[in-house]
Every structure is written in structure tokens, then in C-alpha cells.
Amino acid sequence: MALLALLVWPAERSSAQALTVDVVGEVLRIHAPGFSFLKGDPLTRLRDGRSVRVELAALVLPGPGKPAAAAARRVFALSYDLWEERFAVTVLDARSQSVSHLALAAVEAWCVEQLVVPLSAIGALGRDAPFWIRLEYNVLDGDAGSGSPDPGYTLQGLIDLLSRRRKTDSSSHALEAGPFRTPARGPASKR
Amino acid sequence: MGSLLAVGEGMRTLGLLLSLLVTGTQAATDQKAVVPEGTVIAVAAVTGFDIDRLSPGLREDIRNLAGTPLAQARLDALAERIEAERPRYVAAVRAVMDPDGQARVFFVVGRQEVPERDDNINARYIVEQADIRGVPDEELSQALRDDLDAMVGQRLDSGAADRLQQRIEQELPRYDVSRRMQRGSQVGRIKLVYEARKKELPQWLRFDSLRTNALFHSEQGWGSFLDLGIGNRTIRFTPMVAIDNADDLVEEYSGVGLRFETRQLGTRRLGASFEWSWFDQDWRPATLSALALTPDIPPAYDTRSTITPLLKFAVTPELSVAAGVSISELEPLIPATSSQMANAAVASVDFDRSWKDGSEPTHRVTASFGVRAGSRDLESDLAYTRYLGQGAYRFDAGRHHVEATGMAGGITGHAPLFERFTLGDSRTLRGWDKYDIAPAGADRVVHSSVEYRYTGIGLFLDVGSVWDAETERHVRVSTGVGFYAGPAFFVVGFPVNTDELRAIFTMGLRIPGVRIQW
Numbered sequence: 001m002a003l004l005a006l007l008v009w010p011a012e013r014s015s016a017q018a019l020t021v022d023v024v025g026e027v028l029r030i031h032a033p034g035f036s037f038l039k040g041d042p043l044t045r046l047r048d049g050r051s052v053r054v055e056l057a058a059l060v061l062p063g064p065g066k067p068a069a070a071a072a073r074r075v076f077a078l079s080y081d082l083w084e085e086r087f088a089v090t091v092l093d094a095r096s097q098s099v100s101h102l103a104l105a106a107v108e109a110w111c112v113e114q115l116v117v118p119l120s121a122i123g124a125l126g127r128d129a130p131f132w133i134r135l136e137y138n139v140l141d142g143d144a145g146s147g148s149p150d151p152g153y154t155l156q157g158l159i160d161l162l163s164r165r166r167k168t169d170s171s172s173h174a175l176e177a178g179p180f181r182t183p184a185r186g187p188a189s190k191r
Numbered sequence: 192m193g194s195l196l197a198v199g200e201g202m203r204t205l206g207l208l209l210s211l212l213v214t215g216t217q218a219a220t221d222q223k224a225v226v227p228e229g230t231v232i233a234v235a236a237v238t239g240f241d242i243d244r245l246s247p248g249l250r251e252d253i254r255n256l257a258g259t260p261l262a263q264a265r266l267d268a269l270a271e272r273i274e275a276e277r278p279r280y281v282a283a284v285r286a287v288m289d290p291d292g293q294a295r296v297f298f299v300v301g302r303q304e305v306p307e308r309d310d311n312i313n314a315r316y317i318v319e320q321a322d323i324r325g326v327p328d329e330e331l332s333q334a335l336r337d338d339l340d341a342m343v344g345q346r347l348d349s350g351a352a353d354r355l356q357q358r359i360e361q362e363l364p365r366y367d368v369s370r371r372m373q374r375g376s377q378v379g380r381i382k383l384v385y386e387a388r389k390k391e392l393p394q395w396l397r398f399d400s401l402r403t404n405a406l407f408h409s410e411q412g413w414g415s416f417l418d419l420g421i422g423n424r425t426i427r428f429t430p431m432v433a434i435d436n437a438d439d440l441v442e443e444y445s446g447v448g449l450r451f452e453t454r455q456l457g458t459r460r461l462g463a464s465f466e467w468s469w470f471d472q473d474w475r476p477a478t479l480s481a482l483a484l485t486p487d488i489p490p491a492y493d494t495r496s497t498i499t500p501l502l503k504f505a506v507t508p509e510l511s512v513a514a515g516v517s518i519s520e521l522e523p524l525i526p527a528t529s530s531q532m533a534n535a536a537v538a539s540v541d542f543d544r545s546w547k548d549g550s551e552p553t554h555r556v557t558a559s560f561g562v563r564a565g566s567r568d569l570e571s572d573l574a575y576t577r578y579l580g581q582g583a584y585r586f587d588a589g590r591h592h593v594e595a596t597g598m599a600g601g602i603t604g605h606a607p608l609f610e611r612f613t614l615g616d617s618r619t620l621r622g623w624d625k626y627d628i629a630p631a632g633a634d635r636v637v638h639s640s641v642e643y644r645y646t647g648i649g650l651f652l653d654v655g656s657v658w659d660a661e662t663e664r665h666v667r668v669s670t671g672v673g674f675y676a677g678p679a680f681f682v683v684g685f686p687v688n689t690d691e692l693r694a695i696f697t698m699g700l701r702i703p704g705v706r707i708q709w
Contacts, residue, residue, distance in 0.1 A: 092278060
């Protein structure tokens with residue numbers, strides 16, 4: 001039973017990374033300076049001069065672990081300038097907003113800040129209702145080949161599975177925080 | 192930002208792009224006439240592009256169209272999202288009315304002949320050198336060298352670099368190819384390096400399945416079997432430990448074993464294995480009582496030592512045969528009586544094939560037929576012949592999984608207890624206890640099972656019969672539900688054709704293989 005309990009232990013036990021929200025105009029902006037999604041193989045790809053696409057999603061939840069009431073998703077194309085040793089990023093949508101010459105932490109923070117949730121969508125939760133924010137990312141590109149066709153686990157894989165660690169290049173990762181209340185304007189409050 | 196900001200150039204698409212856009216516009220027009228808004232969508236699919244290359248969120252949104260009313264704006268928005276995620280592709284929507292009044296929606300995706308933009312900041316730098324490393328020069332065609340040379344002196348074009356990588360992979364199918372860029376000799380110049388690494392040829396023979404588990408059966412208690420594969424792609428040593436394992440045989444056994452396997456003896460068609468094991472048996476009172484009433488069945492034993500050398504030959508990558516002998520010594524339960532030998536010639540045919548439909552659904556078929564013949568010629572005290580045929584089909588499509596299995600077997604002569612068939616464990620006739628059905632096993636068996644799983648929840652139906660040739664055959668049925676999380680499972684089974692309502696549950700961990708690779 002202890003093993004079973006270990007398996008169902010939530011993946012995101014640590015929420016030490018700060019997550020705050022504020023309101024700009026009619027949208028909710030999210031800030032998560034400690035939320036890192038460029039590491040491991042994707043970061044190696046970037047430093048090899050290749051581009052990496054990452055999907056980021058901000059989900060507004062009525063409670064921890066509950067289905068999302070509203071969401072904002074965007075896909076970013078990131079690359080690393082081999083000569084200037086700085087990162088560049090483009091939002092892959094009709095507007096193709098771009099920025100360059102950013103350090104690693106800054107480019108990650110910039111991507112998160114592009115996730116805006118309309119206040120009208122949050123309003124569906126009810127006036128002054130508390131809500132939680134869940135940030136997720138998914139690395140869409142990966143050079144990991146076909147892998148081993150053999151089923152089963154390596155010892156390290158089994159340890160990773162039982163500790164709920166996942167490969168960094170192919171799976172979703174998340175950060176969840178709350179409760180928040182819709183702030184009037186300006187910096188947000190986490191109760 | 193150079194090309195990163197070249198939004199103004201974004202509309203210069205040629206060829207397929209134009210034709211697709213025209214098709215898309217036409218489709219939208221046609222659709223209003225042919226497929227009215229609000230028509231229920233029966234299915235939504237992406238053609239011309241592997242849907243798995245889209246983000247999970249977008250894939251889900253496309254699949255979630257099924258069952259919803261058609262809304263052109265929503266379809267257009269999804270097509271835009273495909274183009275946003277895959278800037279070198281264009282997407283158009285096509286809706287078709289089915290005869291039953293439902294709509295089928297297709298997102299037709301095609302690659303632009305001219306890349307719209309390059310999202311890589313390094314696209315502003317000039318390629319001063321383009322190389323392939325890891326391949327002897329004589330294996331490179333002149334055309335490939337020319338294409339590499341053509342990149343030199345140009346600004347980096349990620350699309351062209353991608354296409355060249357695909358060409359290298361096609362020309363050098365025995366290599367894995369990766370790509371990286373490095374600073375050049377001057378500021379503003381870069382080197383493009385393709386690195387090729389020779390692929391290892393796939394092995395035709397398979398190692399024996401590893402089956403580490405720790406199981407609890409509500410009628411049979413705890414038991415565990417641990418095996419650890421240590422080796423590389425060609426050879427493997429597998430130490431084994433069994434602790435009170437009662438899940439697969441009549442006996443409950445504990446002990447140790449070691450198996451050595453090689454999948455290549457000069458050629459990948461030929462392999463061999465050698466297994467030694469020693470197990471100490473515990474017998475349930477029900478088994479001993481049944482044996483007392485049936486003197487025809489060879490007696491229970493205290494320990495069982497077995498060695499099994501086998502030669503294996505792969506006819507094709509999917510089909511293999513194996514042959515060898517199994518030498519078992521059975522130490523008696525009663526002291527001062529002599530041990531028995533159960534020596535058998537063994538042979539088997541195995542088939543294993545997996546294939547994929549399009550981008551997602553996968554199928555796997557496995558089948559085997561084995562014969563074990565105990566013979567006086569092999570100095571065996573027990574003469575018998577045992578046949579067992581098994582087959583399984585598995586279908587996986589996203590969160591949906593279906594598995595159907597079947598087996599049938601028979602024994603003639605006097606087979607030792609470890610060869611006798613049982614049903615009513617964690618895999619067969621779940622909901623029954625094998626010590627109620629056939630406490631000393633039986634010499635005939637038929638069983639089939641079908642299970643449907645949606646993510647971690649499964650429903651199953653098991654049907655089977657295990658009986659002795661001279662006794663009446665009774666078909667038993669069970670059904671139930673299972674919960675699965677990684678290697679952990681919890682299954683509740685109910686016997687169907689019985690006059691008492693009871694549930695049997697099994698739970699534990701089942702790990703298909705734990706390996707240490709060198």
C-alpha cells in the first residue's frame with residue numbers, strides 16, 4: 001500500500017516557486033519568475049544553435065486540481081544567439097511578437113507574461129470567488145529518436161516512475177498556486 | 192531581429208500554399224451551402240500532417256470537435272492555430288456531409304514551398320562551413336556534397352537545414368543523424384555540423400519476457416516474483432527470485448534462478464538460452480486432498496531443480512522457433528523415497544508483430560505454440576506430452592486500449608504437477624480461485640479474455656474451463672473492473688455463472704521488466 005500511495009502522490013509537491021498575478025486593463029497577467037522550462041535536452045538543443053518550440057498554458061481553476069474554468073495557451077519558438085549568447089523568442093500566432101537579447105531567466109519570464117487571461121473569463125467563477133492558477137509547459141520539439149522498442153523499465157526509469165520524475169524533453173510540467181482573488185488593479189494578492 | 196521580424200514577408204507563399212488557401216476559401220464557401228452551421232460533427236481529422244507533431248492542447252481541441260455542432264469560426268481558429276504552431280505549413284478546413292446527416296471535418300495541411308519566416312535568431316548569420324561527420328567520404332554522394340556546399344556562404348535557413356537533414360537520413364539509412372551549429376571563425380559566421388552515428392541493427396530474436404511482480408490475491412495471499420535483466424542488446428543475465436509465488440502454477444514456490452540468453456550466435460537469426468532454477472514448494476491442503484483422491488496424478492514434491500538449455504532460430508523478425516530440453520529433478524515430500532526426474536524435449540514457435548495505423552492507433556499480435564514431451568529416452572520417470580497454444584491481440588488508440596487473449600492446451604500421459612494447467616489467478620478467470628476450480632490442476636484448458644481500458648480503468652470478461660480429460664467440463668465466466676496506475680493495479684472480479692455472490696480482488700505491482708544495461 002505504501003508503494004501505491006507513493007505512486008499516486010501528486011507530481012507537483014513543491015510549490016516553492018512564486019506565482020503572482022496582476023490586472024492590466026481587462027486581462028489578468030501572470031508572473032512566475034522561478035518557473036523554468038528551458039533545461040535538459042531542450043536547453044542543449046538551443047545552445048547547439050537550434051530552435052525549440054514550447055507550448056505554455058495558464059489555466060484558471062476554481063480549486064486545486066479542479067478542471068480549468070478558463071485558459072490561455074500560446075506556443076513560442078525560442079532560439080539562442082550563438083554569437084551574442086542571448087535568447088530570442090517569437091510567439092507563434094498571427095501577430096508573431098518577438099523579443100531578443102534576453103538571458104535565460106528573462107526569456108522564460110517573458111514567455112509566461114504573454115499568457116493573459118481575460119477577466120471576463122474569470123468572472124464566470126463568480127464575483128470575488130477565489131481561484132487557482134496552474135502553469136503548464138510542453139516542449140514540442142525533441143530529437144529523441146525512436147528509443148528502445150523493448151517494453152519495461154530500466155532501474156533509473158523505475159526510480160523515476162516511482163518518484164514521479166519525468167523526462168524533461170517530452171512531458172508536461174506544471175506549477176499550481178492559489179488561492180487568488182481578482183485584484184482591483186495593480187499587483188495581485190495571494191491570500 | 193532580421194528575419195524574426197519579417198512578418199511582412201509572411202504572405203509570400205507559393206504553389207501548395209496558394210492552392211490550399213484557394214481550396215480553403217472555396218471550402219468555406221461550399222460548406223455554407225452543403226454543411227450547415229450547427230450540423231453535428233461525427234469526426235475531425237488532420238490529413239497531410241502527423242497530428243502527433245501538434246501540441247497536445249491543439250490535438251485535444253481538434254479531437255474534441257467530434258460530437259459538437261459545426262461552427263465555421265471555431266474551425267478557422269483551429270486552422271490558424273495549426274499554422275501558428277507549424278509556420279512552414281498552411282492549413283485549410285474542409286467539411287463533408289455524411290449520408291446520415293453528420294459532418295466530417297478535415298484539416299488539410301500542406302508544407303509551404305517557400306518558408307515564410309525563420310524563427311531561429313541565428314538565421315541572420317552566414318554559414319561558413321557545412322560538414323557531415325561520422326560517415327566515410329565514400330558513402331556520401333556527390334549530390335549530397337553539392338547540397339552541403341550550396342549552404343556555405345548563405346544565411347542560415349533552418350528549413351533548408353531541416354530538409355538537408357532529411358535527405359542525409361534518406362541517403363544514409365544506417366545512420367542516426369543530428370545537427371548542431373557552432374560559432375565560425377569570424378563574428379557573424381557559423382558552422383553547420385551534421386553528425387551521423389551508425390544505427391545498431393534491430394535484433395530478430397527477443398529475450399524472454401521479464402515479469403517482476405508483487406501480487407496479492409484475496410484467496411491466495413501474497414506472492415512475488417522478481418527478475419532483473421542485466422546485459423546489453425545481445426546478451427543478458429537474469430537472476431530470479433520467487434517468494435511464495437502461487438500465481439502461475441498449482442504449486443506455491445519460493446527459490447532462485449539464473450537465466451543466460453544471447454540473441455546472436457554469429458548471426459542475428461540464431462540465439463540460445465540456458466536457465467537454472469531451484470524452487471521449494473508449498474502445497475495447499477486442497478491440493479494435497481485432491482492428490483490423495485486422484486492417485487493417477489504424480490505426487491507432490493518438496494523441491495524442484497530445473498535446467499533448460501534452448502537454441503532459438505528467427506525465421507523472420509516476427510517469427511522464431513526454439514528447441515531444447517528441460518531437465519527437472521523433483522525431490523519427494525516423503526523422506527527416504529527417491530527423487531523423480533521429469534525430463535522433456537521442448538519446442539516452441541513464437542510470433543510477435545506490432546504495427547501502426549496512421550499516426551496513432553497501434554496494434555500488436557503475439558502468438559505461441561509450445562510442446563513439452565517427457566520421455567523415457569531422456570531418462571525421465573514421467574512420460575507425457577503437453578501442448579499449449581496462446582494468442583493475444585492488443586489495440587491502443589490514445590486513451591483507449593483493448594486486449595483480447597486466448598489459450599488452449601492439453602496433456603497426455605503423466606505430467607508432473609508443475610506442468611498441469613490452472614485457471615483462477617491474477618490473469619485468468621479473475622473472480623475465481625484456482626484452488627476451488629481445480630486444486631491439483633488439470634490436463635485440459637481453454638481460456639479467453641477480453642478487456643477494454645480507458646486510461647486507468649478497465650472492464651473485463653473472462654471465460655474459461657480447466658478440466659481432466661475423463662471428467663465433465665464446466666465453463667466458468669467472470670467479469671469485473673480494474674484500476675491501473677503505471678505498474679500498480681487493483682482488480683475486482685466476480686464469478687458470473689455461480690449460485691453465490693462473491694468478489695475476488697487482486698492488487699499489486701506488475702512490472703514488465705527491470706533492466707540494467709551496459
